[in-house]
Amino acid sequence: xxxxxxxxxxxxxAEAAAARAAPRPxxxxxxxxxxxxxxxxxxxxSVVELGMVREVQWDKVDPAVLVVRVTPTYSGCPxxxxxxxxxxxxxxxxGVAEARLETQLAPAWTTDWITPDAxxxxxxxxxxxxxxxxxxxxxxxxxxxxxxxxxxxxxxVPCPRCGSEHTELVAQFGSTAxxxxxRCSDCREPFDYFKPH
Amino acid sequence: xxxxxxxxxxxxxxxxxxxxxxxxxxxWVGKGPIIEEDIATTNVGLDLLGQARLWLTYAGEVExxxxxxxxxxxxxxxxxxxxxxxxxxxxxxxxxxxxxxxARQFLFDAWHLGLLRALTASTDARIAAIAAKGAKEAAYHVxxxxxxxxxxxxxxxESHARMQAAIDDLWMYTGEMFMPDATELALVETGVxxxxxALQPAWRRHLEAVLAEATLTIPADVFMQxxxxxxxxxxxxxxxxxxxxxxxxxxxRAYPNAxx
Numbered sequence: 001x002x003x004x005x006x007x008x009x010x011x012x013x014a015e016a017a018a019a020r021a022a023p024r025p026x027x028x029x030x031x032x033x034x035x036x037x038x039x040x041x042x043x044x045x046s047v048v049e050l051g052m053v054r055e056v057q058w059d060k061v062d063p064a065v066l067v068v069r070v071t072p073t074y075s076g077c078p079x080x081x082x083x084x085x086x087x088x089x090x091x092x093x094x095g096v097a098e099a100r101l102e103t104q105l106a107p108a109w110t111t112d113w114i115t116p117d118a119x120x121x122x123x124x125x126x127x128x129x130x131x132x133x134x135x136x137x138x139x140x141x142x143x144x145x146x147x148x149x150x151x152x153x154x155x156x157v158p159c160p161r162c163g164s165e166h167t168e169l170v171a172q173f174g175s176t177a178x179x180x181x182x183r184c185s186d187c188r189e190p191f192d193y194f195k196p197h
Numbered sequence: 198x199x200x201x202x203x204x205x206x207x208x209x210x211x212x213x214x215x216x217x218x219x220x221x222x223x224x225w226v227g228k229g230p231i232i233e234e235d236i237a238t239t240n241v242g243l244d245l246l247g248q249a250r251l252w253l254t255y256a257g258e259v260e261x262x263x264x265x266x267x268x269x270x271x272x273x274x275x276x277x278x279x280x281x282x283x284x285x286x287x288x289x290x291x292x293x294x295x296x297x298x299x300a301r302q303f304l305f306d307a308w309h310l311g312l313l314r315a316l317t318a319s320t321d322a323r324i325a326a327i328a329a330k331g332a333k334e335a336a337y338h339v340x341x342x343x344x345x346x347x348x349x350x351x352x353x354x355e356s357h358a359r360m361q362a363a364i365d366d367l368w369m370y371t372g373e374m375f376m377p378d379a380t381e382l383a384l385v386e387t388g389v390x391x392x393x394x395a396l397q398p399a400w401r402r403h404l405e406a407v408l409a410e411a412t413l414t415i416p417a418d419v420f421m422q423x424x425x426x427x428x429x430x431x432x433x434x435x436x437x438x439x440x441x442x443x444x445x446x447x448x449x450r451a452y453p454n455a456x457x
Contacts (some may be wrong), residue, residue: 007363074334076246076248106326152394171233171343173237173240173341174236175335177243181233195337
């Protein structure tokens, strides 16, 4: 006698077998699909442009399984879970039957991996992209009344809105751990600065 | 086998200090002296929590090797009693006023960054990878807490007095940061752990430079808490840890395995 449970199990197995038999999407198509997965905190750049997707390849043992190696940006970034879900959804939509997402810690993620095009998009979105390590420096000023401002120097971060170099650091951490808060002394707009990492 | 037990203990030490400090910093949510600092403080807490998760997840995997099953990060964080916590005494101290919080962060950050940088050379590849990632974050923490020590120390008479009092009060908890015990020394031997004694000169130099600019004085030698193998890393805590855990662990204790 065949129970309803057994029927369901066999149907699921047949479905999985059919999915495995389906042609695999090309790696190029996969990279293209992942380029549409954005960081929910910065919806103008994709996880590929941020350098979070390090490698995509079919599993050597089970060629029906896609292995995606992802590196988190900051250890405590709360967007990581949502980004992983976004990657899974994009792969499923493309017809990848089974994907294994592996977290890669080394080498540690760096803002050097953000593509030049993504840096431009960040600026247009209102976030100043990371400055080079050898960018010119100027005295830092964080003004809290009654307290002495800082006397050390920091890189000059141009305002992403008006381009002015007369900007001041307000706080070393902004809307997220990866950003600092600045204010432009010319156009008076506050803005986020994506810190070099 | 013996090595894995040592390693498990060491990973708890690495994970519990950032975990407990993250919980303390989280207590500032919505109560920071200015909104920028409220946000900054909790962002630092978030970094530390992320690092704690990486360490505790690894600890659970190592535990499985010698105990058959290993606890996951949640079980280790939320259903472990105070005596099984391996954090530094410094990080469990109450928030106090903002100078107290700043002093605690400053003393910890400088130690933490030195430790993480040293651990990037660990013979354990996973430890080296987590440390390399954490060190990048800790570098920003050191910069920020030092900045605030200077601004509050070299600020008003009131902020100067409070900053000095905070450093003086917490000083006795800094001794154990540089006292390795047998567990740590066994792992130093194999290149897995960092020898904390070697980190003290650089830590002290950093403190002297920042405190001098802040017009504060480095405290004189006092009796250090947690010596002779009876400190936070051996599970002997101050009375504050239990209260902190009561709040942090309440939900999982009251509603085991609750998820949302």
